[in-house]
Amino acid sequence: MNMEQESNNNIKKADLSRYGITSRLLMKEALRKGYQVTTVPGRLATxxxxxxxxxxxxxxxxxxxxxxxxSYAVQVNEDKIWTNNILHQSHIQIPDTYPLKINRPEDVVIDDTLRKMxxxxxxxxxxxxxxxxxxxVLVNAGDEEGLLRAIHHVYQNSGGQPDIIVQQMVFGQEYRFLVLNKKVIAVACRRPPYVVGDGVSTIRTLISRKNNNCSKYDNRHASLVAKINIEDVSRHKGAHFLQQVPEKGSxxxxxxxxxxxxxxxxxxxxxxxxxxxxxxxIQAASACFFGIAGIDIVTDNISGDGNDSYVVRVKASPGIRMHQFPTEGKPRNVVRKLFHAIEKTAHPxxxxxxxxxxxxxxALPDLVNEKFKARIDTGATVSSIWASDIRVDKTGLYCKLxxxxxxxxxxEELHFSEYSMRSVRSSNGYEELRYQVVINVSLAGRRVKAKxxxxxxxxxxxxxxxxxxxxxxxxxxxVAEGDIDKKAESSNRQELRQNGLQ
Structure with missing residues (x-):
């Protein structure tokens, strides 16, 4: 992959709209602190x-x-079922959830669990x-036919993804907590797009008026105050909705x-x-192994004891615009705190x-002729490889890879004259004593000697x-790149959910 070398001056002058607002703010903070900033383009334009x-x-x-x-935690977070299981096992209150695996939508039936929900x-x-x-899709209580239609709709509109969740709808105000290294550094109350009636104007007019008052508008990904798409409203609410005249103050x-x-x-x-x-x-972020996380909590009283609350979402890479530039309330300069923490990950x-x-x-140039796929895990301290028929005698360790x-x-049986023992704790907490050897590993054109x-x-x-x-x-x-075996990961997902992290 070629690195797109951009000088500090070019970065400052470039059209930064190709970068997400979070990356953009962090880049500006890096420039402010005297860093030379360059970018490495990926598969997608942004x-x-x-x-x-x-x-x-x-x-x-x-x-x-x-x-x-x-990286393994980010991968897990992409799966809502996995994330819900992790939160539940950590005694964090989440909405009642029932996972479905669908091969053919027409075979779905309302079982006792769904009927009880x-x-x-x-x-x-x-x-x-x-x-x-x-x-x-929302489904009313007791509506079995509506539930089946909803399952079919979600299946079709998610590209035929077989894993679907049926979940209790919880009510209350939703809040986004920004957690950094086991500290909450900002909290925002999230509100859907709305207008306030004046007793005279239609909803369409009120939306247009509000859009004209947006103080800053760039594009869909980078706007500080985004406009409400009237066509989007018409599609979801109907054209008649836009012609309604709300009462004054509603x-x-x-x-x-x-x-x-x-x-x-x-x-x-x-x-x-x-x-x-x-x-x-903080407990939700820690349960998912995140140093940085956005935690969405639904409650009626953000100043209370939390007993009536539900964690409804954990985001590995949350947006920071709502905290840096809130629509109302005190702006929190979270960018400086975040970049300061990221700075500590710098290496020579x-x-x-x-x-x-x-x-x-x-490839293992000294041991195996063929290349094979390996999982890259920044959460694992040491590396491991599949070995069988391990035996040890006075001449050393013997095994088959x-x-x-x-x-x-x-x-083929391999011989290692030198070996050691190491205690390894897996991501789900289990500890195991393993043999350890030194080998040469060839990865992305680099050869590394490692245990x-x-x-x-x-x-x-x-x-x-x-x-x-x-x-x-x-x-x-x-984590979004790589030679991923999507078919194998999908077929093995149910077993991994039951047994914990890979």
Whole structure:
């Protein structure tokens, strides 16, 4: 991958609209602190990884994807079912949730669990388990036919993704907590797009008037106060809705979204949040292994004890516009706090840092002729490889790499005259004593000599895990990139959910 070298002056003069607002603000902070800022373009036009260099050290970020969040945790966060299970196991209150795996929509039936949910809750919400889709559908209590239609709709509009969630609809005000290294640094109350009636004007006129009053408007991704799309309102509410004349002083929500890029608003409430709610947000971020996270909590009383609240969302790379530039309330200069934390991940400049994805092909030049896929995990301290038939005698350690069933298994017995033992704790808390050997690993054109533990990875998708002992100061991981085996990951997802993190 070629690095797009841009000088500080070019960065300052460039049209920064190609960068997300979060990256843009962090880049400006880096420039203010004297960093040389360059970018590494990715697969998408807007997916530039930002590189900052100063005093012989460098750091990287992509929006709020930073070294403060391990890659495996970011991957887990893309799956709502997995995230809900992690929160539930950590005794964090979430809405009642029922996951469905759909092969054919016409085969879906209302079982006892779904029937009980329809009887117990005023509203249910049906959504895709994949974070990339947001075609949520509400279902009224007792409406079995409506629930089936909603499941079909979500399945069709999420590209045929088989994993769907049916969830209790919780009521109250939604708040976004920005958590940084186990501290809450800002909280915003999120409001959907709305207008206030004057008793004379139609909703269409009120929207146009409000759009004209937007103080700053750039584009859909970078606007500080985004306009409300009238066509969007007409599509979701109907043309007749736009012709209504609200009473004077009445507040009318015009879209069912909290997204700032579609006209949603944010009010800073940091000073009014109780310590109990801050604890809930910190616990949710920690449960998902995040140093930086956006935690969405629904409650009627943000100053209360939190017993009536629900955590409804955990975001690995939350936007910071609502905190830096709230529609109302005190602006919180979260950019400086965030960049200060990211600065601590800077490392000495050695050889050029290579950007890799979360799955890459590797080679073991001294041991295996064929390349094979390995999972890249910035959350793992050490690396591990699948080994079978391990035995030890006075001459050293003997083993076979991989195992029967692996396409790169040869059955050849390897001998290591030197080896050691290491205690390894997995991401789900289990501790295991493993043998450890030193091997040469070839990754993205670089050869690294490193210690790897020998493990039974027969149940894992990828036979090798590359940890920080190989990655440090050599590679940066872009979790949206890589040679990912999507079919294998999808077929194995249910088992991984039951057994914990890979």
């Amino acid at each position: 997916s530039h990884v930002v590189r900052c260099e100063k005093d012989g050290k460098e750091l990287y970020f992509y929006n709020l994807n930073t070294a403060l969040n391990p 329809l009887e117990s809750y005023e509203l249910l919400v049906v959504k895709s388990a994949t974070a990339n889709y947001s075609n949520n 507040v009318v929500e015009v879209l069912d979204t909290l997204n700032l890029s579609r006209g949603g608003e944010a009010v800073d409430v940091t000073s009014y949040v109780s310590d109990e709610f801050k604890t809930i947000a 400049i050695g050889k050029k840092i290579v950007m890799i994805g979360r799955v890459e092909k590797v 991989f195992g029967e069933g692996s396409p790169v298994y040869t059955g 790897v533990t020998l493990a039974d990875r027969s149940g894992q998708i990828y036979p090798m895990l590359i940890g920080r002992n190989i990655l440090r100061n050599k590679f940066i991981v872009h």
